[in-house]
Amino acid sequence: MKFKVNNSEVYASTGGRPFDKKKPLIIFVHGSGLTHMTWVLQTRYFAFHGYNSLAVDLPGHGLSGGESLKSIEEMADWVSAVIDAVGHKEASLVGHSQGCLVTVECTSRYPDKIKTLSLMGGAGAIPMNPQLLSLAENNDPKAVDLMMDWAHGPAGHFGGHPVPGLYHINTGTMLAKSRTIQNTLGVDFRACDNYKNGFEAAKKIKCPTLSILATDDKMCPVKEGKKLASLIDGSQVDIIDNCGHMMLLEEADRVLTVLKKFITSNYPPLSS
Amino acid sequence: MSDKKKELKPNTYKFDTLSLHAGYQPHKNAGSRQVPIYQTTSYLFDDVDHAAALFNLERGGHIYSRISNPTVGVLEERVASLEGGTAALATSSGMSAIFLAVMTLCEAGDHLVVSSQLYGGTVNLFRLTLPKFGIKCTFVKPRDTEGFKKAIQKNTKGIFGELVGNPGNEIMNMPEIAKIAHEAGIPLMVDATYQTPYLCKPFEHGADIVIHSLTKWMAGHGSSMAGILVEGGKFDWMQNDKFPTMTKPYEGYHGLSFAEEFGPTAFTMKARAEGMRDFGPCLSPQNAWNVLQGIETLSVRMKKHCSNAEEMVKYLMSHESVAWVSHPSVPDHPDHELAKKLLPNGRGSMIAFGIKGGKEAGVAFINNVKLASHLANVGDTRTLVIHPASGTHSQMDEATLKFAGLSHDMIRLSVGIEDIDDIKNDFEVGFRAARKPRLVSNQ
Numbered sequence: 001m002k003f004k005v006n007n008s009e010v011y012a013s014t015g016g017r018p019f020d021k022k023k024p025l026i027i028f029v030h031g032s033g034l035t036h037m038t039w040v041l042q043t044r045y046f047a048f049h050g051y052n053s054l055a056v057d058l059p060g061h062g063l064s065g066g067e068s069l070k071s072i073e074e075m076a077d078w079v080s081a082v083i084d085a086v087g088h089k090e091a092s093l094v095g096h097s098q099g100c101l102v103t104v105e106c107t108s109r110y111p112d113k114i115k116t117l118s119l120m121g122g123a124g125a126i127p128m129n130p131q132l133l134s135l136a137e138n139n140d141p142k143a144v145d146l147m148m149d150w151a152h153g154p155a156g157h158f159g160g161h162p163v164p165g166l167y168h169i170n171t172g173t174m175l176a177k178s179r180t181i182q183n184t185l186g187v188d189f190r191a192c193d194n195y196k197n198g199f200e201a202a203k204k205i206k207c208p209t210l211s212i213l214a215t216d217d218k219m220c221p222v223k224e225g226k227k228l229a230s231l232i233d234g235s236q237v238d239i240i241d242n243c244g245h246m247m248l249l250e251e252a253d254r255v256l257t258v259l260k261k262f263i264t265s266n267y268p269p270l271s272s
Numbered sequence: 273m274s275d276k277k278k279e280l281k282p283n284t285y286k287f288d289t290l291s292l293h294a295g296y297q298p299h300k301n302a303g304s305r306q307v308p309i310y311q312t313t314s315y316l317f318d319d320v321d322h323a324a325a326l327f328n329l330e331r332g333g334h335i336y337s338r339i340s341n342p343t344v345g346v347l348e349e350r351v352a353s354l355e356g357g358t359a360a361l362a363t364s365s366g367m368s369a370i371f372l373a374v375m376t377l378c379e380a381g382d383h384l385v386v387s388s389q390l391y392g393g394t395v396n397l398f399r400l401t402l403p404k405f406g407i408k409c410t411f412v413k414p415r416d417t418e419g420f421k422k423a424i425q426k427n428t429k430g431i432f433g434e435l436v437g438n439p440g441n442e443i444m445n446m447p448e449i450a451k452i453a454h455e456a457g458i459p460l461m462v463d464a465t466y467q468t469p470y471l472c473k474p475f476e477h478g479a480d481i482v483i484h485s486l487t488k489w490m491a492g493h494g495s496s497m498a499g500i501l502v503e504g505g506k507f508d509w510m511q512n513d514k515f516p517t518m519t520k521p522y523e524g525y526h527g528l529s530f531a532e533e534f535g536p537t538a539f540t541m542k543a544r545a546e547g548m549r550d551f552g553p554c555l556s557p558q559n560a561w562n563v564l565q566g567i568e569t570l571s572v573r574m575k576k577h578c579s580n581a582e583e584m585v586k587y588l589m590s591h592e593s594v595a596w597v598s599h600p601s602v603p604d605h606p607d608h609e610l611a612k613k614l615l616p617n618g619r620g621s622m623i624a625f626g627i628k629g630g631k632e633a634g635v636a637f638i639n640n641v642k643l644a645s646h647l648a649n650v651g652d653t654r655t656l657v658i659h660p661a662s663g664t665h666s667q668m669d670e671a672t673l674k675f676a677g678l679s680h681d682m683i684r685l686s687v688g689i690e691d692i693d694d695i696k697n698d699f700e701v702g703f704r705a706a707r708k709p710r711l712v713s714n715q
């Protein structure tokens with residue numbers, strides 16, 4: 001669906017069910033240079049099971065209007081504004097990669113609004129390889145190719161997509177190239193590199209939190225994810241073997257199973 | 273110096289590796305090194321919730337082998353990876369892949385612009401069968417790039433062509449025609465059966481949907497019928513209102529909009545969810561496996577196909593019994609330069625040549641070669657020959673033959689990967705017989 005935040009049009013997938021104000025809200029925040037489509041194997045389930053599932057496209061990304069936001073802090077405020085814009089008072093947040101920085105910052109800023117936090121391939125900080133950052137800022141498609149290489153684990157490199165017929169690396173590549181690379185990936189990578197508040201923000205989080213990490217994640221290694229989780233009170237950690245940074249697609253079923261259990265027990269759906 | 277050393281390079285697998293490995297993870301299949309043949313119609317649901325999730329496309333997975341099958345899925349991912357596509361959908365034959373692509377794109381009242389040099393079966397589909405579904409086509413000669421532009425109407429939903437037309441070997445200027453399609457906000461669909469991704473990856477030249485008859489070079493062994501459609505993932509279905517079945521809520525799946533939900537894989541998702549459900553041209557797991565065996569050696573075979581073809585071109589061009597030779601590697605072929613650009617790894621193994629002595633000589637040649645197989649197929653590892661004027665096109669008169677780009681003296685040759693000397697020796701026998709047809713034809 002489309003709506004406005006700060007006068008700019010926002011697109012969010014509702015997971016195939018119409019938005020219904022009565023249902024609790026889950027917001028899914030994608031990673032650097034990507035779009036709502038990375039969440040397709042999680043959002044539809046929640047949409048069909050008593051939730052409003054909103055996989056947003058950040059400003060300037062996917063089908064959203066406006067320009068890309070330049071800092072994680074701005075993105076965090078923007079996520080809070082999305083909750084207001086769709087007429088809700090609270091939400092559960094789910095983030096992937098850069099989306100983890102955004103949702104951690106948002107949860108620390110708006111503790112009363114955020115009811116649960118789920119982090120996938122997260123870390124307290126995501127410092128960028130300078131060469132990769134410069135390629136992305138210079139609109140070089142090699143930045144996307146490198147990201148796709150590092151973002152998929154050895155198993156993901158072979159394929160074996162949970163949706164028959166889809167090929168991971170090429171699908172991810174086309175998503176990341178669907179808009180101008182320097183305006184999406186370039187801006188996002190710089191925002192990640194600049195963000196230093198992750199560990200401090202984590203310490204302030206009081207809501208139930210889940211971290212899903214993957215053993216073959218080269219972008220946000222397990223060690224970094226655990227470090228972040230250790231700063232969040234009572235945080236749950238789930239580690240997936242033989243999987244890379246794109247766990248939400250590479251091991252979509254496993255991620256959904258863990259996420260489903262966590263969210264439904266901490267933030268129950270509207271029973272039909 | 274050290275800077276150069278540290279330059280980052282993506283380490284994603286390359287073509288030859290992908291043709292052996294893509295789409296398959298042994299550790300999820302009991303460690304089986306070879307892809308297992310999932311000879312089953314259907315798949316257990318964990319519980320009612322799991323069943324509903326699969327039907328609603330909430331989760332990935334298999335329900336029923338008409339829609340998808342794990343062995344077929346490996347083939348689909350493998351071809352998608354080799355083409356540089358986002359997704360693929362395998363079908364029971366090349367024809368069903370073409371039909372499915374058209375039916376996924378078009379509705380009654382729509383129009384397509386189509387190259388006039390196509391495989392005969394495809395011509396019939398576009399000329400005779402699709403009009404029965406209310407889909408009309410305008411045919412344009414493959415070299416008439418401007419003609420494609422002129423033929424586009426308000427209701428045109430796509431352009432379709434074969435990169436190298438058969439049997440005339442006319443090449444369509446894919447990059448230019450892709451530009452024309454995209455300016456009109458419609459996709460370009462290319463049947464790349466004769467090239468395989470080893471010779472050309474149409475997505476790199478602007479195509480949006482690629483179709484193969486896997487029956488041919490991709491499988492190579494000539495044992496199994498199969499087809500596939502592959503999606504490039506770049507085409508923006510939402511840029512205009514021409515594709516409501518891609519962009520508007522679809523009643524058949526709780527108001528799903530394929531383009532919004534699946535973006536770069538929307539076309540394949542729709543072709544599967546709707547087309548495989550309703551038309552059902554599914555590929556058998558056994559045939560998918562057979563094709564996979566062929567694809568494992570694709571680049572090794574294609575190299576030999578192309579080098580043998582170039583040898584045969586040289587041999588035929590200097591042969592006293594040959595009137596003319598058509599192959600894009602021939603320097604005076606009208607598309608010689610374009611072929612170099614679009615087919616840098618080799619110009620393919622389809623040759624057409626004229627035999628001196630016309631139809632009678634053609635018949636004698638075909639009847640007397642022993643190694644080359646006389647049959648209605650192309651792209652086998654074995655050398656194949658056919659004389660269209662006395663076989664596939666025997667009902668046609670002179671004028672109709674000419675319009676189809678054929679002539680009485682034409683022999684169509686699909687060069688195999690046998691020892692080149694054996695192919696030439698076999699042709700010598702054929703040519704000898706052709707020079708004195710009456711002497712040998714009754715043997």
Ligand SMILES: Cc1ncc(COP(=O)(O)O)c(C=O)c1O
Nearest residue numbers: 365366367391463465485487498
């Ligand atoms: C270029 C081309 N496309 C499509 C087809 C149809 O494929 P199939 O025979 O697998 O249905 C053929 C068959 O000869 C072909 O040559």
